[in-house]
Structures are given as structure tokens and as C-alpha cells.
Amino acid sequence: MVIPERIKILFKEYQIEQREGLHDGADDLYGQICYFDEKILLNSSCSEDQKKATLIHEIVHGLDEMYGIDLKEKQVEKLGNAFYMLHKENPNTFERGDVV
């Protein structure tokens, strides 16, 4: 998995940016999704694995918002981890050119 520059969710196109010192008040953040600005921010200090897991987590938030699923944060965490592990355990399945 390569962290892309942008990702499209229905009619929204989120720019993916890596930033230093991402925080919410006193708390450091791994990442953040901005629905209005159509941006997904990733903390550039994190490991590549953490950034990818965070990106998937924020994408789940984006899907939740766009499709009105109404997930709770805990559900987003679990689904994000599940999708991340699904991708890790099937490394070639989601690569370009592997479409059946």
C-alpha cells in the first residue's frame, strides 16, 4: 500500500497531507479528517505502518459521513483496524493490475 495524494469518496475528493505536530488541544493526533476542507491529515512523525492504519481509519470516517452510516468512534476504530489487517494479510489482492 502506498499512501496516495488524494482519495475520492463519492463526490468528495480528499487531499492527503502529512503534517508535523498534529494535535487537538493538548492531545497529539495520529490523523484527522476535515469534511468541509476535504483533507485528510496524517501526523508525519508516525511510522509508515501507523500512517497507513490512520489513513484507513480516516477513510472509514469519510465513508461514514458520506453514506450516513452513523458509526460510533469505537466502531470506526474496529472497522479501520479490520480493513487494515485485511489489506496486510492479503498483500497482493488490492494492488493495481490484480483486478479479476
Ligand SMILES: [Zn+2]
Ligand atoms: Zn476517529
